Structure formats: C-alpha cells, structure tokens
Amino acid sequence: MYDDLEIRCPKLGGEVTFSYCQSEEGDSPCPRIIACWQPHIPVESYLKRVLTAAQWDRCFNQKPKDKVTTLIELIEEAKKRVKPA
Amino acid sequence: MEQVKVFLDEREIPTQWYNVLADVPTPMSPPLHPGTGQPVGPDDLAPVFPMNLIEQEVSTERWIDIPEEVLEKYLLWRPTPLYRARNFEKLLDAPVKIYYKNEGVSPPGSHKPNTAVAQAYYNKVFGVKRLSTETGAGQWGSALSMACKMFGLECRVFMVKVSYEQKPFRGLMMNVWGANCIPSPSDKTEAGRRILAEHPDSPGSLGIAISEAIEDAVSDKDARYSLGSVLNHVLLHQTINGLETQKQLEKIGVYPDVVMGCTGGGSNFAGLCLPFVRDKIHGKEISIVAAEPTSCPTMTRGPFAYDFGDTAQTTPLLAMHTLGHDFVPAPIHAGGLRYHGMAPIVSHLVKEQIIEARAYNQIQTFEAGIKWAHTEGFISAPETNHAIAAVVQEAERAKEEGKEKVILFNWSGHGLVDLAAYDAYLSGKLTQYEMPEEEISRALKSIEGFPKP
Numbered sequence: 081m082y083d084d085l086e087i088r089c090p091k092l093g094g095e096v097t098f099s100y101c102q103s104e105e106g107d108s109p110c111p112r113i114i115a116c117w118q119p120h121i122p123v124e125s126y127l128k129r130v131l132t133a134a135q136w137d138r139c140f141n142q143k144p145k146d147k148v149t150t151l152i153e154l155i156e157e158a159k160k161r162v163k164p165a
Numbered sequence: 166m167e168q169v170k171v172f173l174d175e176r177e178i179p180t181q182w183y184n185v186l187a188d189v190p191t192p193m194s195p196p197l198h199p200g201t202g203q204p205v206g207p208d209d210l211a212p213v214f215p216m217n218l219i220e221q222e223v224s225t226e227r228w229i230d231i232p233e234e235v236l237e238k239y240l241l242w243r244p245t246p247l248y249r250a251r252n253f254e255k256l257l258d259a260p261v262k263i264y265y266k267n268e269g270v271s272p273p274g275s276h277k278p279n280t281a282v283a284q285a286y287y288n289k290v291f292g293v294k295r296l297s298t299e300t301g302a303g304q305w306g307s308a309l310s311m312a313c314k315m316f317g318l319e320c321r322v323f324m325v326k327v328s329y330e331q332k333p334f335r336g337l338m339m340n341v342w343g344a345n346c347i348p349s350p351s352d353k354t355e356a357g358r359r360i361l362a363e364h365p366d367s368p369g370s371l372g373i374a375i376s377e378a379i380e381d382a383v384s385d386k387d388a389r390y391s392l393g394s395v396l397n398h399v400l401l402h403q404t405i406n407g408l409e410t411q412k413q414l415e416k417i418g419v420y421p422d423v424v425m426g427c428t429g430g431g432s433n434f435a436g437l438c439l440p441f442v443r444d445k446i447h448g449k450e451i452s453i454v455a456a457e458p459t460s461c462p463t464m465t466r467g468p469f470a471y472d473f474g475d476t477a478q479t480t481p482l483l484a485m486h487t488l489g490h491d492f493v494p495a496p497i498h499a500g501g502l503r504y505h506g507m508a509p510i511v512s513h514l515v516k517e518q519i520i521e522a523r524a525y526n527q528i529q530t531f532e533a534g535i536k537w538a539h540t541e542g543f544i545s546a547p548e549t550n551h552a553i554a555a556v557v558q559e560a561e562r563a564k565e566e567g568k569e570k571v572i573l574f575n576w577s578g579h580g581l582v583d584l585a586a587y588d589a590y591l592s593g594k595l596t597q598y599e600m601p602e603e604e605i606s607r608a609l610k611s612i613e614g615f616p617k618p
C-alpha cells in the first residue's frame with residue numbers, strides 16, 4: 081500500500097520508492113529500511129507482518145564486517161562463479 | 166580589499182603524499198581473513214588490485230613520492246584554491262574565520278580524481294588494461310572514467326540501474342570520457358545474469374553492482390578493480406589536499422583551531438585532515454571533526470567495541486565502531502557510499518580520540534547548503550552539506566562561548582548533478598531523522614557481554 085511513496089536514498093544519492101527499499105536485497109528489504117522510513121510510515125510493524133522470521137533475520141540480524149573482509153568474501157564468491165566447482 | 170582566495174603556484178604543488186600509518190601512536194589491528202582468521206595478506210587482494218597498490222595499502226613509509234606522470238595530470242586542476250568564506254561568515258555573525266578548500270574544481274567536480282588518477286597510473290604501470298568499478302550516483306564512476314582515459318585504460322562502470330535511469334547525466338559524463346557505463350544488474354557477469362534470470366526488472370543495488378565489478382576484474386587477467394574510498398591507499402592519495410592547504414595557510418600566517426569534513430567512506434575528510442592529524446600527534450592543539458549523517462550514526466552513537474567479524478561467529482572479535490549487528494547494514498552494503506563502519510584509519514583515530522565525530526540530519530545539512538549557496542554562491546554536493554552543517558554548528562558554539570576561532574573545512578564537491586536532491590528539499594519532501602535511543606539500545610544488545618577493547 082505504500083509502494084509508490086518516494087524518499088531520497090542516502091546510499092544511492094537519489095529518489096527511490098518504498099517498493100525499491102523492500103526488494104533492494106533481491107527478495108528482502110534494504111537493512112536501512114526501518115531507519116529511513118519509520119519517520120514517515122509504521123514500517124517496522126508493517127515488515128513484521130509481511131516478512132518471514134528467516135527474512136527478518138537475514139535482513140536485520142547481520143554482523144558488521146570491515147571493508148577488506150567484505151572485499152575478500154566478494155572476491156571468493158566471484159571466483160566460484162567464474163569457475164564453478 | 167581583503168584576500169578571498171589563496172593560490173599556490175604550480176611549482177609549489179606537494180610532490181609526496183603523507184602516510185599517517187607512520188605516525189599513529191598505537192598500531193591498527195589488521196583485518197582478518199574470513200576463512201582462516203589470519204591477517205589478510207597481499208595474495209588475498211591480488212586478484213583485484215595490482216601489487217604496487219597493495220604495497221601502498223600496507224606501507225608504513227611516512228612520505229611516498231607522487232610519480233611525475235600523476236603530478237602532471239594533477240596540474241590540470243591542482244593546486245586547488247583555498248577560500249575564505251567571508252559572506253558566509255557575515256551571515257553567521259559569529260567570531261569565526263572560515264576557510265574552505267575548494268575540491269569542486271576538478272573536472273568531474275569533486276575530490277575523487279585525486280585517487281582515481283593515481284590508481285589509473287599504478288594499474289597502467291603494472292600492465293593492467295582495464296579497470297572496473299561500481300558507482301551509485303556516479304561521482305566515483307565519472308572520476309575513474311576520466312582518469313582511465315588519461316592513461317589509456319579501458320573503464321567499465323557498473324552503475325546501479327535505478328540511479329542510471331534516474332540520473333542520466335553522470336552516465337553521460339562517463340561516456341564522454343570514453344568509459345562504458347553499464348546499468349547493473351547486467352548480462353556481462355554471472356552475478357548479473359543470475360539476478361536477471363530471476364528478476365528481469367531488477368532495479369539493482371550497490372551490493373549487486375560491487376559483485377559485478379569484482380567478478381569482472383577476477384575473470385579477466387588484464388582487468389583490475391578500483392575503489393574510491395575507505396582503503397588506506399585511497400586516503401593516502403587524498404592527502405595532497407591537506408598538504409597543499411598547509412602551504413596555503415602558511416602563506417597567510419594562519420593556523421586553524423578546527424578542521425572539518427564530511428564522512429562517507431572517509432576519503433575526502435582524511436585527505437584534508439591527516440596532515441593536521443600529524444601536527445596534533447606532535448603536540449599542536451587542534452580539533453578535527455568528522456561530520457556524519459544521523460541516519461547512520463556509526464561513529465557518534467556506536468561504541469568502539471569488539472564484535473564478531475562474520476555471521477557464523479567463527480572469526481576472532483574485531484575492534485570497530487559498530488552499532489551492533491541488529492542495526493548495521495548487511496555486509497554487502499559495505500560497497501556503498503554510506504559504509505557503516507568507516508575507513509579503518511578514521512575509525513582508529515576516533516578510538517584514539519585524536520579526531521571526533523558529530524552527526525547531522527539531512528534537513529540541517531540542506532539548510533546549511535542553501536545558506537552557503539545564498540552567500541558563497543557555489544551549490545554544494547549533498548555530502549558536502551554535512552561539512553557545512555558542522556561549520557554552522559561550530560560557529561554557533563564559538564558565539565555562545567565568546568571565543569574566536571579559525572575553522573577550516575573541505576568543500577568536497579559541487580552539487581550541479583545533484584539538483585534533484587535540492588528539488589526534494591525545496592519541495593518539502595525531505596524529513597529530519599534521528600535514530601531513536603530505543604533503536605540504538607536494542608541494536609547494541611547484540612554485543613552486550615563482549616570484551617571491551
């Protein structure tokens with residue numbers, strides 16, 4: 081019901097719709113969705129209704145990583161994709 | 166009439182970059198490999214960066230020579246002018262002198278080419294033929310496109326599709342500089358093809374774009390990946406800015422009480438501030454302030470704490486500024502413009518209390534940016550507006566305290582390709598947002614009971 085509302089995305093530096101924020105991670109929402117949208121709409125309670133526990137967990141219960149660690153993981157994932165095992 | 170701009174002669178351009186790793190009073194903890202838990206070694210990064218840049222990444226040499234070929238390109242827009250913001254000072258009516266370094270005069274309009282040109286050069290020397298990168302709004306992608314053209318490298322920029330469609334101008338700039346700007350997800354990589362097969366209309370994300378750019382580099386032996394912020398060598402290349410500024414201030418016999426910059430990944434802030442950090446380490450009294458958004462208050466409201474470096478909680482604990490894993494964006498977002506964790510050097514300096522961080526909400530930042538445009542004329546990038554908001558607050562403090570202060574800040578870029586953001590502000594579409602305290606406390610529960618660094 082909120083899908084077409086627009087907000088400026090602090091990561092992309094442009095306007096995006098609520099539906100973008102809900103699917104930014106493919107099947108799950110952008111982890112910043114609550115921080116960005118709560119002042120406008122009751123997004124937390126809305127997401128609790130529409131997300132499964134696993135989706136919620138994947139989105140909001142991630143551990144932080146430093147940049148180099150993330151890069152190395154991405155390099156390893158990319159190598160696997162390029163040369164499937 | 167009093168002087169408004171301080172110029173350096175081209176012959177006065179600094180010929181070395183400054184590496185703060187030679188002076189940090191306590192060593193920084195090394196990043197650990199997610200698989201082995203061992204410190205990350207050069208080989209781990211070799212698939213995506215040339216070895217000469219990896220060497221710079223880990224170097225502790227205090228001064229690193231800027232190659233002639235890089236200096237020659239820098240001269241197209243450097244040395245950049247140092248300005249006194251007299252009209253803004255008048256408006257603020259506070260006992261402050263405000264100086265700003267205008268990094269918006271580079272061809273793509275920001276500080277980014279300081280490292281883009283250096284990175285293109287080192288890749289060229291290493292024998293690389295093509296660079297790939299990701300970009301959100303396009304600032305970084307356009308700086309790298311220009312730099313690659315200057316050194317005869319091909320450049321492929323994966324731009325998040327939703328931004329590519331909404332902001333055609335940055336993509337066009339990249340094309341003018343001869344780069345291939347590709348809306349991501351694309352069919353150029355396996356990562357992109359997989360997404361497109363499932364979601365043909367996917368609007369993309371920074372996470373997808375960085376995966377595509379890295380895969381693109383990994384799968385072509387002549388290609389490498391390039392990153393515009395966060396890493397040590399990027400911050401190193403930006404120090405040309407602070408070193409120039411020190412020479413300019415010396416010319417007019419001024420030394421700042423406060424140095425400020427906005428922080429996304431930390432590179433423009435570090436570029437201006439690290440040479441002043443060196444002075445501070447060696448006894449100068451100076452405050453150095455990083456301005457971040459209240460919507461992601463990593464340094465201001467997240468403690469410097471130990472937290473696990475991976476989801477499975479198998480790696481050793483890492484000391485970092487964190488809002489706890491309940492808040493922090495998913496790891497893949499670390500490739501974005503708003504990295505939750507900040508450059509390791511900047512985080513370390515906050516922890517050591519050599520610099521401090523303050524947060525500003527977006528309404529405050531646009532109000533400051535509009536005041537700036539009304540007085541100084543230049544329209545700032547929305548990121549840069551955070552630094553201006555910090556200056557406004559510092560001037561107000563000086564007024565309250567009745568103290569005279571010299572404030573220096575980095576004007577990191579112009580906002581001429583960001584006018585849609587001003588449109589959103591002027592038409593009342595932006596709101597003020599502060600993370601509620603309960604949300605922070607809830608998020609921090611996840612690291613309760615962990616050892617304290």
Ligand SMILES: Cc1ncc(COP(=O)(O)O)c(C=O)c1O
Nearest residue numbers: 394429430431432433548577578
């Ligand atoms: C004009 C401008 N300033 C600041 C930033 C923030 O990045 P960093 O902290 O790496 O300088 C950006 C990022 O795109 C930018 O375009």
